Amino acid sequence: MIPHERSLVDKWKDRPFALLGVNSDKTSTDKGMALYKEKQKEMGVTWRSFRNEGNTPNISDDWRVRGWPTLYYIDHEGVIKHKNIRGEAEMETVLEEMIEAAEAAAKK
């Protein structure tokens, strides 16, 4: 999961794409933060994440997340286009289409 995500971030780094996380590792606590930093280095997590906890309600409650990981595909206008596509090949196809649409819109 994480290596594939990192490859997407690298692949599209010059195009209108962002991977954003909502992280549930309790980084508001010292213990959670220490673990996060250690794992972040080890696994090569290069993208930004919201803290899930400490928001009222938790972001995952607001978004009715029932299982982890959960993925939402949001287009350049902020509209939800897909949910929970997990297969790597399909993820890339769908995102490529969305990125092209974002680029086309930016040219207008």
Place this chain on the structure above:
Amino acid sequence: MLRYALAAALLLSIPAGVVAQSDVTTGSQQDPQAAYQVLSKSYAKAMSAWQDELEATIMKAKEAGERVPRSAYAPPSGDFVSTAQEHAKEYAGTDAAVPFLGFILKNATRERNAVKWAVKTLASEHVDSKAIGDVVDYLPKVSRMAGRSARSLLSDVADNHSNKTVRVKALLARARQNGAADKAEEAVADLELVTELTTDADLLAEAKEALAEVQKLAVGTPAPEIDGVDVDGVNFKLSDYRGKVVLLDFWGFW
């Protein structure tokens, strides 16, 4: 679990404005409504005592650097569920039993057998009664404990009950359940049916609210704003990324 228990305690602590009775005995010739109030009140009291005790236990464990025993997190629902079950049997076959069956669905935390029994009893003895309208809302909550029976009872009432208001209440409950399970289409269909079946302003308002909730995260709708902090504590928003495609990933290392 704790959150549900606390929510239940809060709900029940709202003053009911009904005759207070100190007699907690069961099986006596009490009026069923009074018996229900006694049960509710004593349950609310026990929940609040349990909550205080839990807080104290957590504090103590923290100071001592020990783990909180798992048992401390178990709310005291067992005795009250048993009492509700006795009352339900006492009034068996009449509408007076329904609130007690509802109490079991609403407050059970791990009393699986009692929940299964309550669902079965509602389905076999009260499915055509108007009174069932007041408890259908609790059926989604027990779908884990009661398995398919809770779901099929809810659907039976939603699809077939002769009283429109009761049907509407069941449709609302089923729509919320489907909405929470991301079955938006089914939820929307139920909510549309609600608007055809009732002219009651409160129920229509509920349907409208449920519809907004269901559609909130549906494909094709605007993503809700996220205004939060990143793992380093820096504020940012989802809308900061407008213009870019965002893959939003709920994750954790654990």
